[in-house]
Amino acid sequence: MANRIFRAVVLGPPGSGKGTISARIAQSFGLQHLSSGDFVRENISASTEAGILAKTYIDKDLLVPDCVMTCLLLPRLEQMTRHSWVLDGFPRTLAQATALNDTCSLDVVISLNIPLETLKERLRHRWIHPASGRVYNMEFNPPQVHGMDDISREPLVQRDEDKPEALVARLRHYKDIAKPVIDLYRSKGILHSFSGTETNKIWPYINSLITGKIPEVQGASQTLPLHSQEQ
Numbered sequence: 001m002a003n004r005i006f007r008a009v010v011l012g013p014p015g016s017g018k019g020t021i022s023a024r025i026a027q028s029f030g031l032q033h034l035s036s037g038d039f040v041r042e043n044i045s046a047s048t049e050a051g052i053l054a055k056t057y058i059d060k061d062l063l064v065p066d067c068v069m070t071c072l073l074l075p076r077l078e079q080m081t082r083h084s085w086v087l088d089g090f091p092r093t094l095a096q097a098t099a100l101n102d103t104c105s106l107d108v109v110i111s112l113n114i115p116l117e118t119l120k121e122r123l124r125h126r127w128i129h130p131a132s133g134r135v136y137n138m139e140f141n142p143p144q145v146h147g148m149d150d151i152s153r154e155p156l157v158q159r160d161e162d163k164p165e166a167l168v169a170r171l172r173h174y175k176d177i178a179k180p181v182i183d184l185y186r187s188k189g190i191l192h193s194f195s196g197t198e199t200n201k202i203w204p205y206i207n208s209l210i211t212g213k214i215p216e217v218q219g220a221s222q223t224l225p226l227h228s229q230e231q
């Protein structure tokens with residue numbers, strides 16, 4: 001468990017492994033894992049005002065507007081001033097990065113550079129358990145029982161936005177809006193970029209980066225829920 005507050009953000013296009021790597025960071029270092037996609041999906045399931053609004057954009061394969069995302073995310077982060085966390089999926093735009101900057105300071109920003117063909121292939125095989133946000137890949141981390149979540153045994157689904165026809169436009173759009181965010185964190189001196197086609201090969205480098213940033217971390221710690229609801 002970290003002895004001081006530590007905050008990391010993981011940036012990357014859809015399918016780059018933000019969720020997978022953030023879950024490993026959370027588990028290895030005892031941090032909370034916060035996922036913007038999960039927040040959005042929770043709000044859609046709960047039919048909150050923000051969730052209903054967000055769904056109208058997601059249904060059109062669009063990003064949720066900055067003001068909706070910041071209203072969803074920032075109050076949660078403000079409640080977690082005494083917790084260390086790793087955040088994936090936010091910020092995605094410069095406006096979100098600026099709003100985050102006004103709320104808290106970050107120790108590390110990890111940017112994942114994964115080739116386009118690899119992203120397409122991964123997302124084609126990505127299946128999720130909607131209720132928990134648990135993510136599977138039919139090749140990389142298949143479920144124990146085909147098509148079923150390992151814990152609840154409920155059916156897995158493929159998200160509409162992961163279907164091949166929606167993918168290329170999504171990935172192109174990511175590049176355009178991510179550049180100023182990456183430039184901002186590079187100028188602050190906290191950006192660390194990792195390239196490759198396999199999460200398992202990138203992971204040791206990320207692990208050693210974070211170990212170096214929080215030397216007081218006592219190695220692998222307790223297992224936490226991957227998609228934490230903690231306040």
Ligand SMILES: Nc1nc2c(ncn2[C@@H]2O[C@H](COP(=O)(O)OP(=O)(O)O)[C@@H](O)[C@H]2O)c(=O)[nH]1
Pocket residue numbers: 012013014015016017018019020021088122123125126127135136137138139140141197198199200
């Ligand atoms: N084949 C393969 N799949 C991976 C690898 N790393 C992650 N995945 C899978 O690729 C998909 C996208 O990963 P995810 O963490 O959801 O990416 P995100 O959209 O950036 O959060 C998921 O189905 C993962 O299980 C890898 O190294 N190889």
Ligand SMILES: Nc1ncnc2c1ncn2[C@@H]1O[C@H](COP(=O)(O)OP(=O)(O)O)[C@@H](O)[C@H]1O
Pocket residue numbers: 013014015036037038040057058061062063064065069088089090091092093096161
């Ligand atoms: N920071 C954000 N800004 C705008 N929209 C977001 C943000 N995070 C999540 N969303 C919306 O929720 C959807 C699902 O998010 P996520 O699970 O992070 O998907 P992926 O990593 O596959 O893009 C996104 O496609 C987008 O519409």
